[in-house]
Amino acid sequence: MIAGLDHVVVLLEDIKAGVTAYETLLARKPAWTHAGEGADRVLFTLDNMTLELMAPSGFSVPADRIRNVIKLTGEGLASLCFATADIGKMHRRLDRVALKPDPIVEVDNSDDVSGATLHWKRTRASTELTRGVRMFFLELQGERPRSIPTDESAVLGLDHVVVSTEDPERAAALYGARLGLDLALDRTHQDWGQLMFFRCGDLIVEVVKRPVAGGDQAHDKLWGLSWRVADIEATRARLLAAGLQVSEARAGRKPGTRVMSLYSGTCGIHTLILERTPKGET
Known part of the structure; x- marks a missing residue:
């Protein structure tokens, strides 16, 4: 049912500092940038998954929610998002094993640089039932663009x-x-x-x-x-x-x-x- 790990989310207070750090560590350029819904998001997409950097932006309920999470748990790894080929079947499984999934939602997201758009369907399991680890499940329509290497020793x-x-x-x-x-x-x-x-x-x-x-x-x-x-x-x-x-x-x-x-x-x-x-x- 789970096909792989689509992405991990890292919460940060300063998105620019995070991008600089991971451009250095990964030796790759960001593949996707999006600002909206109270957050700045920058994605690095590698051979087998995506690293999503997220920081609160502006003053809104979603931005305050991110700030509260950072205040409570600190910066760093915040959630796992598993890939699935059939979000409907995944949702039924999560419900059957008593992980109380949220209703499936459809999301469109555009890259601020290229204007390209991605579409996906997503659900989330109850965090209390996943032992405190925030877990999302995603069916992505299409492929994410890859992060361009800047050095021969780039992370794969x-x-x-x-x-x-x-x-x-x-x-x-x-x-x-x-x-x-x-x-x-x-x-x-x-x-x-x-x-x-x-x-x-x-x-x-x-x-x-x-x-x-x-x-x-x-x-x-x-x-x-x-x-x-x-x-x-x-x-x-x-x-x-x-x-x-x-x-x-x-x-x-x-x-x-x-x-x-x-x-x-x-x-x-x-x-x-x-x-x-x-x-x-x-």
Whole structure:
């Protein structure tokens, strides 16, 4: 039913600062810009998903709603929007598994630069029933334009989005049994905690129960992003030259991967850069 991850939303107070940060991090230009309904929105569309930056604009009920969310939870990852080929069937499934979806709405959105228009149908599950993670479901008519790379070491796409939980059993029931994502890995490590990988198109929704207890048992949290690149050393050199703080590249937890951590330039989002080793190489 879920075909993949259409986009993730990042809430920011300053849209210009966010665009500058992600133009640097991704080495890509924005693909879509739209101002209206109390918000400025800028989209970066990669190989397998879209990053939507959103900031309040002007003084209206929708703008104040965004400001209140930022005030309560801070800037950063705000919601997941899953892609589906049939919004009607998706809505019926969400209702059947008691996630209380909103009525389906139809949306048109135009790019302020090109004037191009996109149309989609959307619904939203009850946030309390999705353990505090805002989730939308979208049937898009047509394809989004891609973000143009500005460097050979540009980010290709998202490898995984990380959700932090204090109740892995209920989180697993939500992403697996109720949303229908395929559980590809369930592993526990004394240093990392419990890791569960759910396939979502060609990327992963990673649900993590960390070793340190004491968090909210009823509510999960969108925690971080891992971006996929072809050459991690070239990407590291580019980010260092741009003045970002990054770690050395190291072996990833998943065999056949190398990763590095970003400590700046992410708008406060926990961020990894990941390279998949070609098959046959060690």
